[in-house]
């Protein structure tokens with residue numbers, strides 16, 4: 001079993017010398033930062049990354065492979081059977097560096113038993129863990145019981161076409177995956193206040209990201225002769241009305257199951273409430289709403305006003321004012337429900353709603369044989385952890401695969417503290433060396449355990 005977390009001491013003897021660690025370090029040092037604007041992408045970095053990956057994993061690269069969306073990769077590892085193919089996903093692009101880092105963001109330093117740098121958790125650690133598991137199994141001449149596909153995206157962080165291109169390629173080849181596994185959950189330490197047992201949370205659905213633009217128009221004019229209720233005032237009123245109204249809260253089924261599984265490990269006063277989460281769902285939902293924005297987001301569709309626009313000059317009354325609204329649609333609600341809520345809350349026919357993007361929540365993946373395989377693999381490698389389903393708040397490339405697959409799961413086999421989870425897309429991102437090696441073991445075990 002792994003020692004957990006940065007203990008302030010040195011890495012466990014030998015672990016940092018594992019060749020897989022040097023591979024991850026080398027890949028962290030290549031800054032594959034994606035951007036919505038292709039002009040601003042450092043294509044040379046992505047090409048260098050591809051060459052380094054090929055150098056590190058020659059057996060994997062000798063398999064049938066297809067380039068996806070310029071720098072992504074789809075690899076086919078034929079198994080004994082093609083009946084229940086499995087897709088293992090990861091992405092090689094990262095978000096830009098922000099904040100003050102304790103160790104250089106593109107340094108890949110190993111300090112205090114951890115590998116530091118942008119992408120260690122999101123998502124190069126996962127990428128290298130998958131590759132190392134496959135490469136070492138290939139080296140032993142192992143044949144998986146089922147076809148294994150590896151799908152590595154290059155545009156995940158900018159919602160690019162990488163994942164949908166991979167889906168199109170699989171569709172063209174007639175592949176209907178038995179299950180798909182992508183980033184998302186983790187072996188989460190400090191998952192819930194008072195619960196000290198790590199929870200192996202497997203995302204079974206994710207919220208749908210939808211964006212609207214509120215827009216009000218008027219005559220504009222000189223700021224010395226303003227009229228009442230101009231575009232800016234209407235938008236301001238719309239925003240305060242939206243801020244004062246929330247969509248109804250409730251507990252979706254996967255969250256009820258998550259609470260049930262955490263219950264035996266929760267502090268006594270909470271135990272009864274959590275183990276009866278199904279019956280007490282309304283009470284629990286209200287408690288979560290009161291517990292703060294993060295907990296509240298678990299219970300409902302959220303609506304956030306983000307961008308604002310108005311007059312371009314201090315002495316000019318705006319002819320058009322606008323506000324961007326970012327909505328995360330909860331499973332059980334639809335885009336239409338959310339738009340209706342916004343329209344009703346704003347209550348002003350002079351405020352127009354323009355749809356920017358509309359995505360429904362992902363369907364809930366079943367907890368059948370494939371889910372049980374993930375649970376069993378978690379229990380084997382992380383015996384102290386409790387596997388559980390959950391609803392993901394963030395969006396992943398996995399959502400595109402729901403088109404061709406009923407069982408889409410989101411889980412990275414790494415232990416993560418609360419601080420580590422908060423470091424994702426922020427600063428001081430790091431992955432424990434032992435935890436990284438456990439992740440490789442987890443993937444090996446998963447591939448070896450595919451049923452015939």
Ligand SMILES: [Zn+2]
Nearest residue numbers: 122123156183
């Ligand atoms: Zn990611």
